[in-house]
Amino acid sequence: MRNFIFLVALLFAAPLTAQNIKYARNAINTLCSDAYQGRGYVKNGDGKAAEFIYKELKKLKGFEVQYQPFAFTVNSFPSKMEVTVDGKKLKAGTDYMVTPECPTIKGNYKVIVATHTIFETETAYKAFIQNLSTDAASYLVVIDTLPANLSAEASGRLKSLKANTVKVAGFINLTNKKLMWSVGTEQAATAELMVVDKAFDRQAKKIKLNITAELKPHSTNNVLGFIKGTENPDSIIVLSAHYDHLGRMGKKTIFPGANDNASGVAIMLDLANYYSQHPPKCSMLFIGFAAEEAGLIGSYYYVNYPVYPLERMKFLINLDLIGTGEKGIMAVNGLEFTPEYNALTAINTEKGYLSSVQARGKAANSDHYWFTEKGVRAFFFYLMGDFPYYHDPEDRAEILPLTEYEDTFRLIRDFMEYLQQ
Known part of the structure; x- marks a missing residue:
């Protein structure tokens, strides 16, 4: 009943501070630049991305930021x-x-x-x-x-x-x-x-x-940013996005990964900035996962060696493929957790943010999966639209439309406000 009362109040509340699409665009441009080598395993591409996220979170008031190191074996193509x-x-x-x-x-x-x-x-x-x-x-x-x-x-x-x-x-x-x-x-x-x-x-x-192929051990990091809640500090809402991509195929071919998943990292950092200015009631944990493209390795490592206990996690929202949205948003696990899905759709219907909010069942298609398997309630959000470039060199920042970025930010923000009750 308490959540229902809050949801009604939220639907008629005055607008909260908006997103910063300029910041998001700059973050995507940075993460997709040639210096980051496709955020893969040649010339420390993923390491540079982790450092970028760490520094961005470190700027924010009230945030505790740390790396979570781990290693895995990867096959890369650095030269010929x-x-x-x-x-x-x-x-x-x-x-x-x-x-x-x-x-x-x-x-x-x-x-x-x-x-x-x-x-x-x-x-x-x-x-x-x-x-x-x-x-x-x-x-x-x-x-x-x-x-x-x-x-x-x-x-x-x-x-x-x-x-x-x-x-x-x-x-x-x-x-x-x-x-x-x-x-x-x-x-x-x-x-x-x-x-x-x-x-x-x-x-x-x-x-x-x-x-030329090189099979070798690779050291990398999940990046964690934590802000303590003002009323319920022992309860944690998690927002995550993987920052790695495919890297390079030889010296000349780079896979920039704008939609997958510089877009998810950008909106995660944008939301982190929002909550640094609007301290949340529950604690919040922002995680940039490494090695998602290699088989959800970073999130698997976290759930087996959690820095912040899984039992304290009230809900996790995982963000990937946030560059479009004209056809709406998909909530993976929406069919698993119907109270939260119903709240999400109610917010969107009242506010008119996106054209549709759709639901799928359980799927091992991003970093939310291992958390769900460990008993953490979680959604994986991705936007749907006409952007055909996926896991190829054309997934570039300069052509990523960010069609519904602003309203996606607002929908996620409002949903996170609901989760804090």
């Missing part, structure tokens, strides 16, 4: 990244991407194309393997664009080929789908690339590869 097909150089990030687990490979190779017909019958497949077996190490197998309805038997033969018992030099997978990259925490035995089918000449005879 060259693919040449019959003398034509392909462009990393546009024409091709190495798989995240790709090892170092260097050499000139013959080409053999595997079309879908090779996988359709055992006879055709065995003939293809026999053709390779005499000089397999000199070949790259180019797997032509495959139909979506590949049979189970054909899929099994493809899997058998990829096991590489014949020891070919590597695989090139042609695709007519958008290229997207991620982060690898191990290294495969065989080199593998994804290549846009229209960028590849199927009549090619020779492919030259010069790719």
